[in-house]
Amino acid sequence: MEKIKLRNKRADKIVKNILLVTAVLSAVFIVIIIGIVAIRGLRPFFLSYDGATVNFFKFITGTKYYAPEYRIGYIIVNTIYVVLLAILLSAPISVLTALFVAKMAPKFLSNFLTTTIEVLASIPSIIFGMFGKGYVVILVRNFADKFGIVTAGGQSTIATVIVLAMMIMPTITMLSITAIKSVPEDMEHGSLALGASSTQTMFSISLNAAKPGIFAGIILGVGRALGEATAVTMVAGGRGSGPTFGLFGTTRTLTSTILTGINEANLGSLEYDIRFSIGLVLIVVILVVNLILNGVKKRLGKYYEKS
Amino acid sequence: MRKVKKRQVIDLSLKIITYLASFISVIILGAILIFVFSNGSKLLSFKILTTDYNSKPYRLKTTKDVEGLSFTNPNITDAYFSEDFGFAVKDDYTLEGTETIRFVYIDENSPLKTSVNEQGDNEPFKVDFIFDSTMRAVYKDGSTTTIFSKDGAKNVVDTLNGAIKIEAANVKFEGGGIRGSIITTLYLIGLTLLIGLPFGVLTALYLHEIAPQNKITNLLRSFIDMLTGIPSIIFGLMGAAFFIPFTSLLFNNPDMKRGSVIAGALTLVVIILPVVIKATESALSVVPKSYKEGSLALGATKTQTTFKIMLPNALPGILSGAILSIGRIIGESAALIFAMGTFIGDNITITGRSTSLAVHIWSVMGGEIPNINLASTIAIVILIVVLILNISVKLITNSFMKKYK
Numbered sequence: 001m002e003k004i005k006l007r008n009k010r011a012d013k014i015v016k017n018i019l020l021v022t023a024v025l026s027a028v029f030i031v032i033i034i035g036i037v038a039i040r041g042l043r044p045f046f047l048s049y050d051g052a053t054v055n056f057f058k059f060i061t062g063t064k065y066y067a068p069e070y071r072i073g074y075i076i077v078n079t080i081y082v083v084l085l086a087i088l089l090s091a092p093i094s095v096l097t098a099l100f101v102a103k104m105a106p107k108f109l110s111n112f113l114t115t116t117i118e119v120l121a122s123i124p125s126i127i128f129g130m131f132g133k134g135y136v137v138i139l140v141r142n143f144a145d146k147f148g149i150v151t152a153g154g155q156s157t158i159a160t161v162i163v164l165a166m167m168i169m170p171t172i173t174m175l176s177i178t179a180i181k182s183v184p185e186d187m188e189h190g191s192l193a194l195g196a197s198s199t200q201t202m203f204s205i206s207l208n209a210a211k212p213g214i215f216a217g218i219i220l221g222v223g224r225a226l227g228e229a230t231a232v233t234m235v236a237g238g239r240g241s242g243p244t245f246g247l248f249g250t251t252r253t254l255t256s257t258i259l260t261g262i263n264e265a266n267l268g269s270l271e272y273d274i275r276f277s278i279g280l281v282l283i284v285v286i287l288v289v290n291l292i293l294n295g296v297k298k299r300l301g302k303y304y305e306k307s
Numbered sequence: 308m309r310k311v312k313k314r315q316v317i318d319l320s321l322k323i324i325t326y327l328a329s330f331i332s333v334i335i336l337g338a339i340l341i342f343v344f345s346n347g348s349k350l351l352s353f354k355i356l357t358t359d360y361n362s363k364p365y366r367l368k369t370t371k372d373v374e375g376l377s378f379t380n381p382n383i384t385d386a387y388f389s390e391d392f393g394f395a396v397k398d399d400y401t402l403e404g405t406e407t408i409r410f411v412y413i414d415e416n417s418p419l420k421t422s423v424n425e426q427g428d429n430e431p432f433k434v435d436f437i438f439d440s441t442m443r444a445v446y447k448d449g450s451t452t453t454i455f456s457k458d459g460a461k462n463v464v465d466t467l468n469g470a471i472k473i474e475a476a477n478v479k480f481e482g483g484g485i486r487g488s489i490i491t492t493l494y495l496i497g498l499t500l501l502i503g504l505p506f507g508v509l510t511a512l513y514l515h516e517i518a519p520q521n522k523i524t525n526l527l528r529s530f531i532d533m534l535t536g537i538p539s540i541i542f543g544l545m546g547a548a549f550f551i552p553f554t555s556l557l558f559n560n561p562d563m564k565r566g567s568v569i570a571g572a573l574t575l576v577v578i579i580l581p582v583v584i585k586a587t588e589s590a591l592s593v594v595p596k597s598y599k600e601g602s603l604a605l606g607a608t609k610t611q612t613t614f615k616i617m618l619p620n621a622l623p624g625i626l627s628g629a630i631l632s633i634g635r636i637i638g639e640s641a642a643l644i645f646a647m648g649t650f651i652g653d654n655i656t657i658t659g660r661s662t663s664l665a666v667h668i669w670s671v672m673g674g675e676i677p678n679i680n681l682a683s684t685i686a687i688v689i690l691i692v693v694l695i696l697n698i699s700v701k702l703i704t705n706s707f708m709k710k711y712k
Contacts (some may be wrong), residue, residue, distance in 0.1 A: 003458065008608045008610075009608075010498040011608065011610055012608050012609050012610050015609075015610040015613070015614075016517050016609075016610075017507070019509050019510075019512055019513035019517055020513055020517075022506055022509040022510050022513065022515060023509075023510045023513040023518070023527055024527065025510075026506065026510040026531055026580055026584065026620055027527040027530035027531050028530075029534060029577050029580065030530045030531070030533045030534055030537070031530070032545065032549060033534075033537060033542070034546045036544075036548045036549050037541060037544050037545065037548070040544075040548050043426075049607055084503065085551060092328070093331050093332075096325045096328035096329060097323055097328055097329040097331070100326065100328070100329035101323050101329065101379075104322070104326075105329070106330075113329060113333070116332050116333050116336050117332055118697070119330060119336060119679070119694065119697070120335065120336050120691050122337065122547065122694075122697050123638075123690070123693070124525055124637070124638025124639070124640065124665055124689060124691075124693070125638070125640065125641075126638065126665045126666075126668050126686075127339065127343065127668070127686045127689065128339075129640075129668075129669075129672070130343075130679070130682050130683070130686060131338075131339050131342055131343070131418070132575060133672055133677060133679075133681075134342065134346065134672075134677070134679045134682075135338070135342050145423075150377075153695070165337050169331075169332060169335070170332070173332065181556065197314055197318050197676070198318075199317075199321050199322055200314070200318065200319035203321060204367045209478065223536060223538075224538075227537075227538020227539070227540065227542075228538070229538065229540040229542070229640075229641035230640045230641050230644075230669060234672060235385070239394055255538070255540050255641075258540055258544070259540060259641060260643060262644060263547065263565075263644075263648060263649050263650075267564060267565070272380075275544065276544055276548065279540070279541055279544045282540075282541065283537075283541060283642060286538070
């Protein structure tokens with residue numbers, strides 16, 4: 001009896017340790033990711049490639065990206081500009097859609113729209129990219145032609161913004177629906193009892209109270225937009241200098257710079273390693289933007305969660 | 308009174324704006340589906356799923372003269388039969404939709420069966436070859452005539468009438484299919500789940516069943532949560548800098564320095580890890596506490612309870628986690644471009660380079676002239692699979708939730 005107990009105890013301990021090891025390994029991946037991108041990304045600033053090292057200050061503030069001097073200052077600006085426009089385009093549409101689904105629509109329509117948004121959310125980014133390159137870009141080109149604006153085959157800031165907006169719309173909408181549905185009903189009843197119309201109540205009470213939840217959706221959307229690579233690369237066009245703010249000019253984002261020409265770059269060359277530096281910058285940008293936005297979110301008021 | 312009217316006007320306009328805005332998502336989805344299906348349905352056939360991507364061209368000539376031979380016509384509809392040479396050709400289209408001439412029948416004793424290629428190796432004509440560009444007919448008096456494939460199948464047979472030999476025939480096995488990418492995608496799904504699923508499930512079991520409530524556990528949890536916020540291109544960088552050298556060392560194969568299927572699969576393991584962990588954990592938390600307490604009260608050890616009570620009851624949740632992961636694997640492109648490369652291969656090995664379906668789209672859309680038709684065909688395949696996966700996750704989750712209600 002004692003023996004069995006002892007054996008069981010030992011088995012418990014062994015299993016516990018095995019599980020602990022897998023858990024620690026799972027957690028270690030994030031350290032590996034950041035560590036390896038940091039190590040490889042910092043290399044160009046310290047090692048010499050054919051006798052030249054990259055000057056970090058010039059790298060982070062420069063306005064031209066070409067071999068052998070890779071400078072990404074303007075790319076950071078362009079990335080944030082494109083993402084900002086995409087949010088400005090998709091957030092109002094998403095919030096209104098969410099309001100419609102959560103408050104106005106009859107049941108079948110609400111279900112239909114929810115399914116539509118879920119399907120949209122599950123479409124892989126490569127298909128958005130293909131749709132962007134095969135359709136949106138041509139639409140933009142024809143539109144610009146009508147006004148006599150010459151575009152690079154339609155690859156432009158506006159095409160990138162449209163594709164990004166389409167991709168982040170489901171994210172913002174889904175979180176907004178949850179946020180609006182979680183607003184306590186008595187707040188709305190109070191508003192109605194005071195004589196406000198139902199539309200008035202929806203816009204000034206429900207939306208207002210759901211603000212932090214909606215903002216959480218926007219933060220997720222920003223994160224997705226900043227990190228989106230394939231679709232953006234297919235429609236951005238790859239501008240060599242900047243920053244540029246024209247809607248019909250080509251643009252370049254951090255992710256598209258990492259991805260463009262990766263298979264032509266020689267392993268161990270500066271052209272290859274500089275992508276890790278840009279990846280490191282991308283991680284920092286995402287981190288900083290998230291910190292700022294989360295700070296803003298805290299000031300927006302009480303966060304209602306569905307009880 | 309006037310104020311009320313003004314209010315009504317504002318309300319109405321706000322309502323109309325909301326109505327309009329909410330249908331934009333329907334328009335976007337509709338536009339994408341119409342775009343994909345209208346461009347892709349032309350090529351979509353069973354054949355494209357089973358054909359290699361890279362075509363194999365041959366330059367063949369017959370070695371025997373045909374004098375005195377005569378073959379019986381197998382009477383294939385729409386095909387033209389050459390009685391002297393014993394083969395039938397037909398006007399047809401390639402997978403990419405361009406006009407071509409296809410060999411549909413070759414007689415057993417046809418001189419085409421003993422042809423050689425330019426290097427002099429034995430390389431017979433085969434059924435399903437397509438005739439590409441030109442071939443030369445040689446006549447008894449030594450004169451030659453060049454036959455162009457663009458003139459049609461009938462012209463081939465007519466011009467060969469009276470000829471004794473075929474020289475320099477440019478034929479090929481048709482490419483443009485996606486067989487390799489389908490197999491690679493299946494490999495990726497298999498390998499990734501094989502490694503990632505046990506890993507994720509064991510981690511979830513630890514976090515949910517065994518881990519003490521302390522700071523270290525919270526740290527582990529937040530580290531794993533952070534994985535979800537990492538963009539896939541950063542996973543790709545990690546795959547390139549960590550898993551490619553790792554696998555190349557593991558298999559002792561320097562050719563793997565530019566990516567391989569196994570490096571891609573390992574990268575995907577990290578991507579699906581948080582998905583599996585989250586799905587398993589939420590499934591574990593739904594299992595009623597009384598199950599666990601009952602098992603422990605009956606004298607089962609913690610290990611027995613974890614693996615014989617908790618794990619089986621959480622299986623549907625693990626299954627939905629696996630299905631979600633398959634969706635991620637099929638849709639992933641940026642990370643795989645780094646970890647696996649963009650070379651579209653036909654002979655798939657774990658240590659070789661090839662593309663998944665999503666990366667195949669990237670490869671054919673990347674050139675100077677993007678092949679939208681082929682890309683859309685692949686997109687249809689991806690969309691159908693992703694839709695089926697989504698529906699099955701919903702069904703599983705619903706029935707699972709009902710069970711414990």
